[in-house]
Amino acid sequence: MVLETIAVFHSPLTSKFGTPRQSGVVSELLGKIVLEPPYRSADAIRGMEGFDYLWLIWGFSANRKQADSLTVRPPRLGGNDRVGVFASRSPYRPNAMGLSSVKLHHIDYDCDDAPVIYVEGADLIEGTPIFDIKPYVAYTDAHPQAKSGFTDTTEWQPLEVVFSREAQQLLNAKEYQVLKAQQPIISQLLMQDPRPHYHTDATRVYGMEYAGFDIRFTVAERVLTVVDIKKK
Helix, strand or coil: CCCCCCEEEECCECCCCCCCCCCCCCCCCEEEEEECHHHCCHHHHCCHHHCCEEEEEEECCCCCCCCCCCEECCHHHCCCCCEEHHHCCCCCCCCCEEEEEEEEEEEECCCCCCCEEEEECCCCCCCCEEEEEEECCHHHHCCCCCCCCHHHHCCCCCCEEEECHHHHHHHHCHHHHHHHCCHHHHHHHHCCCCCCCCCCCCCCCEEEEECCEEEEEEEECCEEEEEEEEEC
16 A cells, blocks of 8 residues: 555644644644645535544654554653553554544635645644545544543643743743744643653753744743743
8 A cells, every 4th residue: 555645734833842642632723734736626625614523644754763662651651651552642653654633623715725724633743744634423433431541540630831931021022922822822732741751850941842933941840831932
């Protein structure tokens, strides 16, 4: 089987660090799907507006290594306990393919690359290749009473996110106004704790790339503090 890229995803997130580990976690994070020329036609998506959610099948294009183990260490388990790769959502798999459920926001039929599909809640980074798009169908795809393995028994504790006075002053500056409007979404991303779970140094400064900015932060005692914001 040869997989063909039918579309490319565009996101304010340009690296894996800080990207949600599951779709829907940051529900208002907006991204867009630009179809490749052979499929760039309103006919290809006729009827899509009738659905609230879509399934995206895509490639882990930013992975720098191949899967080399049959077990993985999910962040939900603290990065220590191992489960089977096929009992996880790990991006390091025999075939580097992802599956995400995203909410359809709107479709732009008038832009240069029309039709462009805007979606919310994606866990894809800028430039991710998409191999297929399918509608989410509630009567078959939704299983609200289903067991969810270790995610049922291990509670996820989001971080508290605060902005230092210096960082807030930057957001109030004119040239940062576009970013300030995204502050609630940035906070939702950061509260998921993008750090590797074996990192515990409270003095270490991390950086998350977002919409052409580098969001710099530290983490201590479950509190994430944004200490600086730099234009890239």
